[in-house]
Amino acid sequence: MPISFTITARDPGSEARAGTMTTEHGSFPTPAFMPVGTAATVKGVWPEHLKEMGYGCVLSNTYHLYLRPGHERIRKLGGLHRFMGWDRSILTDSGGYQVFSLASLRKVEDEAVTFRSHIDGALHVLSPELAVEAQEAMGSDIRMVLDECVEYPAGRREIEEAVRRTTAWARRSLVASRRAEGGLFGIVQGGMFPDLRKRSAEELRSLDFPGYAIGGVSVGEGTGLQREMVALTAPLLPLEKPRYLMGVGTPADIASAVSCGVDLFDCVLPTRNARNGMLFTTAGTVSIKQARYAEDPSPADENCGCPTCRSFSRAYLRHLYLRKEILSSMLLTAHNLHFYGRWMERIREAIRVGNFGDFMKESLGSRVD
């Protein structure tokens, strides 16, 4: 079954839209945030709990799963959904981003990327075809083409080359895909060069993907430039197709991108920061290790109804964090994912009732990071 995407509401004052994304594994409302489950697990959370929080799609990283336990092994075990005990949608990336950020000795050629595993130094060759094959083997619902993601800053020539290669790889990915009409997304590159962003988007549009991602942001360029690039890139993509901003971001980053017409998001912030003792709350972020919370009987967030805030004090959360208790990561991750879930819910509701502009003013004017 191919994926489908329907827009159900548009904000009159911005490009924001609400919609429904449907895959073989169910539907979920957009704009949607997808928790990151790098190694086929959203760290510290039972899949059942993710469902209770309302999440309809998680992201998993092809690079990590390709190396361990291997996509063929996951295929043998019935696919990624069964493997990780998650029966809703899964988006996988292509592995490219991790090759560019984690692996060593990488050599990018038109044919493929050659790299050494960050684990054991073994040599691997990742081609656009292999990236498709690995994702199909795992059976994810939404898949990404292999792209060349360049760090910031980078010169025009380098970005131009990455755009050219990304388009060529996107074309090969479609050919390699047994289900081209399905969930394969193209990824727009172009660095911080508006005309190259435009070129990349146009070339990919001509290939007619069922969805498009905005790549090459959140690579060190800073918030201002990032938002500028998103605002510039989103309108270059087909109006009726889902738009996915990769690796972004804070609640405010997300709201800002929604106003540009972005539908899908993933980011390690709520989960990774939880493990580092940082909580997102309606009154701003909280670093739970601080001594001021040592005897604080109040919950992480007075306005939150999550299981963590219903039962546990900041004092207890601090105690667990300082003791490096497993439950610390569990409780903080649950809270942050609940926070992100409610944030997306509020965004969708605001679009549906037509006051997204007010939402932006109220929530961003005040505090959200």
Place this chain on the structure above:
Amino acid sequence: MPISFTITARDPGSEARAGTMTTEHGSFPTPAFMPVGTAATVKGVWPEHLKEMGYGCVLSNTYHLYLRPGHERIRKLGGLHRFMGWDRSILTDSGGYQVFSLASLRKVEDEAVTFRSHIDGALHVLSPELAVEAQEAMGSDIRMVLDECVEYPAGRREIEEAVRRTTAWARRSLVASRRAEGGLFGIVQGGMFPDLRKRSAEELRSLDFPGYAIGGVSVGEGTGLQREMVALTAPLLPLEKPRYLMGVGTPADIASAVSCGVDLFDCVLPTRNARNGMLFTTAGTVSIKQARYAEDPSPADENCGCPTCRSFSRAYLRHLYLRKEILSSMLLTAHNLHFYGRWMERIREAIRVGNFGDFMKESLGSRVD
């Protein structure tokens, strides 16, 4: 409210009995296993989940909580139940065992134990009175007197001295306790010397505690000697009062002690071993890291209905364990605690219906470790 204990069924063929333990925080059936929550958390488990598994009482360690975050801080925060989000019963130990096993430079005198914290080397003095005070500050339901637990092997003179001191401390603990009629348990010592066990038990019985623990086992003496000491000590304790075997043990150890008339158990085995990749199953223990499970689609235990076994394969559990994922500890701990919970349920049921002897033959004859 004092604790109460009622025996509801006796096994005709052994000393085993089933009963009900009641504290301010509810009732639970015995024989009961109490998961260990060292630092006010059973590692890797939400308290709600422990309740779903049927646990009515957890153990927490006074030594650790006394050092961090401090019993006075826990009192200020509304007591240990509120602190850790657990509204059922809590048993705390006296801190003595950890002083003897973890702390350095300890000096045992009649007045108190002087020791250096294993964390920062700070000097502390733990008296029987302070052990009572700390536990009362935390508000646990069942509390232990400070005792002198001697490692195996030890000479008769050393054990004799420990018995004498333990009785003296028990007497002072009762005086210090504001609720002597409540949940304070005496602890029988006596090493591996039957006559000293007898002396210790008699001296403590004369102090009329509401419950008695068998201490000084599981200190390196081995299974045979341990079971011998339990079989010898349990009948020395008042028939109508709860008996608690500290720090024991494997499912077979527990069943064996139940047949001697023991009612309460705690042990780190199901939780600690889970974190080390070891699963208890109806077909014996499983070391999940083994290569043979790499593509094994079956659950940890075919005969188990726990959330881990309902949703996840051995292959996935192995993957998580090798990746050191938080979810590995969570899933394996949940399974092992479920296993221990069902084990105790089967024991209680066998006593109730009068076939505990058959249960012992069937289950121990076959495999349980």
